[in-house]
Amino acid sequence: MSLRKFIVAIDGPAASGKSAVSETLAVRLGFLHVNSGAIYRCATLLAIRNDLLDLQFKKNLDRMREILKETKITMGPLGTSPIKNENVNRPSTAIFLNGENVTDQISKIEITKNVRFLAKIPEIRAASIEKQRELVQSKNLFETRADSKVDGVIVEGRDIGTAVFPNADIKFFIEAEAKARAKRRFDELVARGLNVDINGDPVDYEQILEDILQRDQEDLTRTHSPLRKAKDAIVIDTSNLSLDQVVGKVESSILKRLAELEED
Numbered sequence: 001m002s003l004r005k006f007i008v009a010i011d012g013p014a015a016s017g018k019s020a021v022s023e024t025l026a027v028r029l030g031f032l033h034v035n036s037g038a039i040y041r042c043a044t045l046l047a048i049r050n051d052l053l054d055l056q057f058k059k060n061l062d063r064m065r066e067i068l069k070e071t072k073i074t075m076g077p078l079g080t081s082p083i084k085n086e087n088v089n090r091p092s093t094a095i096f097l098n099g100e101n102v103t104d105q106i107s108k109i110e111i112t113k114n115v116r117f118l119a120k121i122p123e124i125r126a127a128s129i130e131k132q133r134e135l136v137q138s139k140n141l142f143e144t145r146a147d148s149k150v151d152g153v154i155v156e157g158r159d160i161g162t163a164v165f166p167n168a169d170i171k172f173f174i175e176a177e178a179k180a181r182a183k184r185r186f187d188e189l190v191a192r193g194l195n196v197d198i199n200g201d202p203v204d205y206e207q208i209l210e211d212i213l214q215r216d217q218e219d220l221t222r223t224h225s226p227l228r229k230a231k232d233a234i235v236i237d238t239s240n241l242s243l244d245q246v247v248g249k250v251e252s253s254i255l256k257r258l259a260e261l262e263e264d
């Protein structure tokens with residue numbers, strides 16, 4: 001008998017902690033993890049590799065759509081157990097493009113700087129949403145819990161609770177002050193050895209903060225699926241909370257919702 005899908009939507013601005021919370025809870029609860037930002041990042045990597053970044057030309061946009069259709073994006077552990085990324089010190093979800101592990105490549109500053117140009121194009125958003133829906137239906141590559149009563153999926157991004165899965169079973173909006181987010185992202189990039197630009201020059205905290213503010217602005221003001229809090233989202237400001245505290249809050253709300261469903 002197939003289990004009921006249980007969708008957890010986690011939205012919020014850049015570097016607010018969506019992935020850290022999603023990855024930790026996906027492992028703990030045995031839920032599938034779909035990182036929608038990684039799909040926009042993969043699209044950007046594909047555009048750069050195919051010299052198609054200039055998507056205002058219809059020819060380029062059509063080709064990009066074809067490439068996205070042909071490309072298989074998967075997310076999951078590297079081996080049989082979730083990878084422990086020693087530089088991040090928690091389990092992390094690996095991202096594969098036609099089987100190639102691009103997890104670090106898509107975190108590079110070159111991708112981060114260009115992703116906004118693609119994320120605002122309706123055709124690219126439609127292709128990305130199609131991939132997100134496919135991934136939600138795909139096999140969970142993480143270890144599921146034998147006692148689980150649901151087929152759980154955590155989907156994270158900017159518009160999951162508002163546009164992609166407006167009927168999600170539970171929604172969170174995770175936010176933090178821009179300076180706290182920039183500091184965390186800067187420390188993470190240093191730890192992963194990814195704090196360099198395309199020329200190999202080091203990137204400092206101020207540049208990361210500027211990028212985060214610019215991405216906030218773009219995400220909030222784009223016409224299609226801007227970043228918004230869903231009316232029924234549980235809002236968590238993580239500025240003064242540890243990752244463990246945030247994970248604890250999200251987990252207890254999910255467990256409460258699951259218990260309510262069992263009672264129904």
Ligand SMILES: Nc1ncnc2c1ncn2[C@@H]1O[C@H](COP(=O)(O)OP(=O)(O)OP(=O)(O)O)[C@@H](O)[C@H]1O
Binds near residue numbers: 012185243
């Ligand atoms: N509450 C917290 N306290 C300290 N560090 C945190 C906290 N939450 C997340 N972090 C760290 O901050 C960094 C950014 O978090 P994360 O990658 O989860 O953000 P995100 O919202 O998924 O970002 P993006 O949207 O840009 O992908 C990571 O290194 C993560 O481990």
Ligand SMILES: Nc1ccn([C@@H]2O[C@H](COP(=O)(O)O)[C@@H](O)[C@H]2O)c(=O)n1
Binds near residue numbers: 036037119215
């Ligand atoms: N649902 C989403 C998710 C992401 N984006 C855009 O992609 C960029 C990269 O996302 P990260 O979560 O990896 O930072 C982000 O800056 C957004 O512009 C989106 O539009 N919708």
